[in-house]
Amino acid sequence: MDKGRVGDETRVPIGSDVDILTARQRGRALASELGFPNSSLVLIATAISELARNIVLYAKRGEIVLGRIERDGHQGIQVTARDEGPGIPDVGLAMQSGYSTSGSLGLGLPGVRRLMDEFEIVSGAGKGTTVMAKKWKR
Amino acid sequence: MKGAGSKPGGSPVATSESTTALLRELVAHLRQNRTGLREEWARRITEAKLLTAMTKDEVFAEATSVYDNYVEALETGTFEALQAYARNLSERIIPRGVQTDEVVGIVLLLRDVLARSLFSRYHADFDKLNRILDAYEPAANRIAITVAVGFVQERERTIREQQEAIRELSTPVLQVRERLLILPIIGVIDPQRARQLTEQLLRGIRTNRARVVVIDITGVAAMDSNVANHLVLTVEASRLLGATVIVTGLSPEIAQTLVNIGVDLGKMNTVGDLQGGIEEAEHLLGYKVVPVSETGTPAP
Amino acid sequence: MEVPILKQGPYLIASVQSALTDADLLQLRDGLVEKVGRFRSRGVIVDVTALDVMDSFASRMLRDIAHMIRLRGAETVIVGFQPEVAFAMVQLGLTLEGVATALDLEEGLAFLDQKIKGNERGQGPRG
Secondary structure, three states: OOOOEEOOEEEEEEOOHHHHHHHHHHHHHHHHHOOOOHHHHHHHHHHHHHHHHHHHHHHOOEEEEEEEEEEOOEEEEEEEEEEOOOOOOOHHHHOOOOOOOEOEOOOOHHHHHHHOOEEEEEEOOOOOEEEEEEEEOO | OOOOOOOOOHHHHHHHHHHHHHHHHHHHHHHHOHHHHHHHHHHHHHHOOOOOOOOHHHHHHHHHHHHHHHHHHHHHOOOHHHHHHHHHHHHHHHHHOOOHHHHHHHHHHHHHHHHHHHHHHHOOOHHHHHHHHHHHHHHHHHHHHHHHHHHHHHHHHHHHHHHHHHHHHHOOOEEEEOOEEEEEEEOOOOHHHHHHHHHHHHHHHHHHOOOEEEEEEEEOOOOOHHHHHHHHHHHHHHHHOOOEEEEEOOOHHHHHHHHHOOOOOOOOEEEOOHHHHHHHHHHHHOOOOOOHHHOOOOOO | OOOOEEEEOOEEEEEOOOOOOHHHHHHHHHHHHHHHHHOOOOEEEEEOOOOOOOOHHHHHHHHHHHHHHHHOOOEEEEEOOOHHHHHHHHHOOOOOOOOEEEOOHHHHHHHHHHHHHHHHOOOOOOO
């Protein structure tokens, strides 16, 4: 058994750039297992990469949780990025296209929202950040 | 709660046990009279002018299979085999134009033929007839629903497949010269078609090693801002693959939509019509079209 | 995994073999920028055919490589983007503006040949 896998969830601790790679490879493998087409695998892996990168850049450490989901007979994948870092003071501003606190690096949250079907973010100054994104199989 | 002696759920078990016994008796009756009932059913089908797309022999052969599956479903109380058969039957008869009402019609006819036969078998014992019919009705209804739903699902699947095929056909990626692709788009572009179009184009660029692509949207009257954005993304993605995209035939409405979404005109190469677009593409590829009478001049 | 950089005539060819960490990308950038001077190269090709994900950092590195190589007096072309990868990139807004791209190695070489010939027109043959 994969030791990062609890029940139907895969947890990948994020603390360095190598972990970004691990997270997106695990996510891609899970999505492939779920039968997503190749074009979607790329979108999902890219979204995971951006979310993991945000953790490394802004919170130093956190985790990516990957899981399969189902609704009305449709299968999908859920990606949760969680950290206890400084948080985002103005989530609305961060979700505006083109916004980033460090040049064009990281915080590609509007981009992640475009790559996935559903997107939720909970954050606040000093409260850490949790992003939950879903992609459904068509 | 019932009295102390009766265990919980005792009476439903007793009922279902007697139902099982009745169904067993019923099945035995249907097996015994298989030949006669089958023929009667086939006759009624012909009389009601159902399944007219099929020959008499075909109708009888299918009637036999449906009859046996029907009796088996009554006997076992499981519907998987019947479901599979209904799907298989639908697959065979849908291409021949058999309609939903015909399929529902023949199943209801069978139900009627069998009910009549039960009536004539048990009419002397009215109480028994009632109990037999009580056992028969729910099972027969479930069978009718299983077959009808199977047919409709199969038809929907066929329709979806046909829609998919039409979509593929409606966005051909054509190679007109080496390294030059043309994508003429006609009709309404919804988000799904837009996505499919992009995938086909990007794959086409790779397989044909295209350097220039002309996307002609003369046949598209309007597009919403989502689709317009998608078009811009497609142009940008094509460039990442090393291909230049020329968009031709923009209607005034689409031009307006593109301006509204704030398209970067530096990224979007547009030419008035398809002919102009192809000329521009040939120019980019280093071709020069010369009338035959002038071929005496040395080529560049 | 380190990306091998091959010298091919006047060009450098970096052919990415597998997924790259940020550290690998930084090493690639520094290696190319250093070697382009050492070998007096005229052009650089980065082949990303093997990459199945191109996120913001990787795109930023490709752009930085192209710009730094330009400042060092040579041209860069990125080749081999997979169709799916290209579409994911533009959805993230990563369009690599101002960076030359080509379908594959062969097209990349043709691009550099033409570009360098164009730059040298009237300057005589190069050694």
